[in-house]
Amino acid sequence: MLEPIGLSRQDETVYEVLVRRVHATVAELALDSQLPVPATRRSVRSLVSLGLAVRSTGRPVTYAAVSPDSALEAVLRERERALHDVRSHISGLMDLYRAATRFVNPGELVEVVSGRDDVNRRWAQLQQSTRTQVRGFDRPPYATVEEHTQPNPVELELLKRGVAYRVIYDSTVLTLPGWLANVTIGIQHGEQARVASDLPMKLAVFDDRIAIIPLLRPGDNTLTASYVIHPSPLLDALVALFETLWERSMQVRLPAHGGSLGSLEQTGDELSAEEAKLLTLLAAGATDKSAGRALGWSERTVQRHVTRLMQRFGAQTRFQIAMEATRRGWI
Incomplete structure (x- = not known):
């Protein structure tokens, strides 16, 4: 589980033993990990270098686990900084790559x-x-x-x-x-x-x-x-x-709230879902036939609702409907 932050499986095994013991010598860690002493010593040095363990100054030399939450969080932050630097470097390399490939091997x-x-x-x-x-x-x-x-x-x-x-x-x-x-x-x-x-x-x-x-x-x-x-x-x-x-x-603006066909007859400034869809389609240049096909309406139904919108807005033409809808920020 800890390999992404730089620990080998062997290091992780030793670390888990040290966390359970809290304090231990290399020999004790080797015994519990069932690893050779030299290999255990190398793992302990890795843990110390990463800030996951500290070495005592007394004799015999013992090692103590640093609280995993703070220690591992510090390692994660360091890895994130390193990855950020790598991404920045990749971005710079890509700029060089784009510049170079513009005129080299144009057939590719x-x-x-x-x-x-x-x-x-x-x-x-x-x-x-x-x-x-x-x-x-x-x-x-x-x-x-x-x-x-x-x-x-x-x-x-x-x-x-x-x-x-x-x-x-x-x-x-x-x-x-x-x-x-x-x-x-x-x-x-x-x-x-x-x-x-x-x-x-x-x-x-x-x-x-x-x-x-x-x-x-x-x-x-x-x-x-x-x-x-x-x-x-x-x-x-x-x-x-x-x-x-x-x-x-x-x-294309579609309201998050629902609506029904009957809401086209409502008054006030609230725009229903069907009105928003119809206005969007009409403003995009849809004919009555194509708007009806998109909405699942007949052509006559589209014409009826357009007439109601004209009456609602006091408009004489479809262009005036679009202008009023734009003024209100609906399309």
Whole structure:
């Protein structure tokens, strides 16, 4: 159990014996540990160097265990400082690596992954290797048969670990069954989602170190190959493109509280869950038909609720609805 802080199994055995005895000579520790005296002496020296034991000045020489809570905590803090220094060093090495690989072996800066299974496998692998954030453009077609009917399990796990996800969805996904429910789950777990029209491509950027772009030809309706972009000016350009479109896209905001269809008739300033979803879809450019498909409503039901929103806000047009919702900070 104590190997991660620098103790060998032999050292840990001797330490546990010393903790039980509190005070002991090397010979006593060797007897209880069933280890040779020279090996026990080496372990005791390791314990002293780590601050887990202290040596007496009298004769015979005895050793005493330091209180495990304070001693082990001190060792852990030292290890954490050392790991922090290592991470800082890695960051510096990565800066050197990125600078060097921009112009050396340019043919290795773009990798091609072929085959639907290999694309999915690499996509999951790149997500799992992310330390800080994933940024992406999301639009059809997809490499998985589920499309947006099921949440991305890797994303949900990484969100729990504190990895940020910022995703811009193309407005074409609004017509996909299950998209709204899927994105709602992501947002509830911490995903930051926005919607934009006419995204130029599918894209995922992992930290600032690597990106993946699907290889699609006009008319393709399945994703079977992708480019993997390594550190290079091309990767820098993709990051800059994402940040530019992020600023121009519309945020998807979904309230945490529930709601029912009847709540669309309520008065006051509180926004129901269904109103928030409908306003988000309409502001993202969804037609009545696609909004109804996303919400599970008929086109006529969408039109009826839009009319009620116009009456509620005193608006004459959908544009005025969007303006009023923006003014109130709802979209």
